[in-house]
Amino acid sequence: MDAGSADGRSIGNPQVSNVATQPALNAVEGYFPTREQYLDLINQLKAEGFEMAVDLCAVDYLSHPGRELPEGITPERFEVVVNLLSLSQRRRCRVRVQVPENDPVITSIFSAYVGVEAMEREAYDMFGVVFTDHPSLSRILMPEDWEGHPLRKDYGIGRVPVQFKEGPGPR
Amino acid sequence: MSDITPTTVRSIEREALLVAETSEGAQEMFRREQTGADELRRELGAVLKVDGRALDPNNIDVERDDDETMIINMGPSHPSTHGVLRIMLELDGETVLRSKPVIGYLHTGMEKTGEELSYVQGGTNVTRMDYLSPVTNELGYSMAVEKLLNIEVPERATWIRMMMSELNRMSSHLVWMATNGMDLGSTSMMIYGLRERELILAFFEKTAGLRLNLNYVRPGGVAADLPDGWQDDVEVICDTIWARTFEYDQLLTGQTIFRQRLEGVAAITAEEAIALSLTGPLLRSTGVPWDLRRTMPYLAYDQVEFDVITGTYGDNFDRYAIRLNEIRESVRIVRQCIEMMPKGDFRTQDPKVTPPPRARIDESMEALIHHFKLFTEGFHVPVGEVYSAIESPRGELGCYIVSDGGPKPYRIHVRAPSFVNLQAIPLLMRGGMMSDTITVISTIDPVMGEVDR
Numbered sequence: 127m128d129a130g131s132a133d134g135r136s137i138g139n140p141q142v143s144n145v146a147t148q149p150a151l152n153a154v155e156g157y158f159p160t161r162e163q164y165l166d167l168i169n170q171l172k173a174e175g176f177e178m179a180v181d182l183c184a185v186d187y188l189s190h191p192g193r194e195l196p197e198g199i200t201p202e203r204f205e206v207v208v209n210l211l212s213l214s215q216r217r218r219c220r221v222r223v224q225v226p227e228n229d230p231v232i233t234s235i236f237s238a239y240v241g242v243e244a245m246e247r248e249a250y251d252m253f254g255v256v257f258t259d260h261p262s263l264s265r266i267l268m269p270e271d272w273e274g275h276p277l278r279k280d281y282g283i284g285r286v287p288v289q290f291k292e293g294p295g296p297r
Numbered sequence: 298m299s300d301i302t303p304t305t306v307r308s309i310e311r312e313a314l315l316v317a318e319t320s321e322g323a324q325e326m327f328r329r330e331q332t333g334a335d336e337l338r339r340e341l342g343a344v345l346k347v348d349g350r351a352l353d354p355n356n357i358d359v360e361r362d363d364d365e366t367m368i369i370n371m372g373p374s375h376p377s378t379h380g381v382l383r384i385m386l387e388l389d390g391e392t393v394l395r396s397k398p399v400i401g402y403l404h405t406g407m408e409k410t411g412e413e414l415s416y417v418q419g420g421t422n423v424t425r426m427d428y429l430s431p432v433t434n435e436l437g438y439s440m441a442v443e444k445l446l447n448i449e450v451p452e453r454a455t456w457i458r459m460m461m462s463e464l465n466r467m468s469s470h471l472v473w474m475a476t477n478g479m480d481l482g483s484t485s486m487m488i489y490g491l492r493e494r495e496l497i498l499a500f501f502e503k504t505a506g507l508r509l510n511l512n513y514v515r516p517g518g519v520a521a522d523l524p525d526g527w528q529d530d531v532e533v534i535c536d537t538i539w540a541r542t543f544e545y546d547q548l549l550t551g552q553t554i555f556r557q558r559l560e561g562v563a564a565i566t567a568e569e570a571i572a573l574s575l576t577g578p579l580l581r582s583t584g585v586p587w588d589l590r591r592t593m594p595y596l597a598y599d600q601v602e603f604d605v606i607t608g609t610y611g612d613n614f615d616r617y618a619i620r621l622n623e624i625r626e627s628v629r630i631v632r633q634c635i636e637m638m639p640k641g642d643f644r645t646q647d648p649k650v651t652p653p654p655r656a657r658i659d660e661s662m663e664a665l666i667h668h669f670k671l672f673t674e675g676f677h678v679p680v681g682e683v684y685s686a687i688e689s690p691r692g693e694l695g696c697y698i699v700s701d702g703g704p705k706p707y708r709i710h711v712r713a714p715s716f717v718n719l720q721a722i723p724l725l726m727r728g729g730m731m732s733d734t735i736t737v738i739s740t741i742d743p744v745m746g747e748v749d750r
Contacts, residue, residue, distance in 0.1 A: 179574055180576075180693060181695050186708070190699075193701075209712075239572070241573045262336040264323035270324055283413060
């Protein structure tokens, strides 16, 4: 397959039941589907030429709620961000899905892009966002018996007490 | 006189404990009947589900059942795993049926650390991710911050960045040549590769003050101008390495043992590579001419001449040939950088981003204030989010930054090429011999610091 040559297909805006769109930074198109629209939109984007899911990560917006979202999209605590890449069209697009705190569950896109397997596991490990239909959703970076999800904003970073050489003794 | 009764044998007494100490729980590979169909298919390397090319998980080996195969563990401190990579393999004799990488042994929470460091300090963090190509890490991070800040980088800084990242690509590929040579039994290649890399590291030390974790590329430009007489140093590096690549050719490329261990081993098709999100030499080895320097140019790559090296068969040998030739292409780019290096500033003159020169602090109150603000609080970055991708020696290195308007990134995520490329292991290892697993790990070229971050 020669992905470098444009094959003349044109990518229209996917019209999956009114997915909110917004040109994001640097003229990268952004899609803001709801959780129900998410997998359909991904499948449609794949069919329209985005061959590769380059990146998938989550963001915890606990302490930064006031971000810019298109109308009709309720900001939630978690956001799953997928960056897609079209090799034939040399284009990128970004899909951002809101995931609420009290029900952090979202469909896995493993069925569309096999390559997100490790990235979804990382998002689960770091944020506790559960991806349904993932082949084996287990922790990937942290030990299996670890408690908590480290990249959440309410997860303490801990600190090492400064030890002075000749500090005053306990009073 | 029998102190040692059977109950004092350590492994018997502590069997449960031993398992608990070494187990990674659900992250490990399990027997076939305990594994779901999707996961089994993945561990088998059945990537493509369309066109009827998917493997039937119940049909991996009709002659063997679970009792006759063996699940063994390789790593995490195996010398050929390039760090702390652990791979679980299901073997039938010496043939690999399934494999699954287990990672996380070098996880240090660098993305979390990045949220606690200001944008000024962030470079010191990201440069430690992929420790073999620190400049590309810093470059990806800096370009993301600059996109958020919406500032222009002076032309000379752009060209310095380009030259340094190409030198870095050479040094990274040289280490790969070295370790790959050693994995295949050529210890002399190990010494040669590291010897040539030393030339580049010495130049890095002369320029940035450090050999490995440079923190040289920073938001707004680079840390320091090139040292006096840099042209001569870089010329010597280019001439030496250019000549030496042909010595590697003589040493390795035509050597029978070397070729037999690489040619036709662990082949991959373009469709599989794209489905697995593979980038870099792995993707190019399948014949896809995808190199971000050419396809989505950044810096000044659209002004220099170089070739994108692609392979044909997607096997180990193609990946070797691509990396060897990319060293030569990098030499070409660096030579053009020497000729075309513009004059001017090496960092932007925006005082909100760039600290003032040391001499100015003594005479200007304003410079003192800027200096103080930059190094105590750091600069504020407008609200927004950005994904910026560059071509690292291992593939697409992306940096996703979310800013809440403060002096620290709200979220910094690095799309590490090695992390994603490791997903090719089950596919590349399937059906190969045990000894081929070594070459597969080697030609994927993972850097564990980047995988685990």
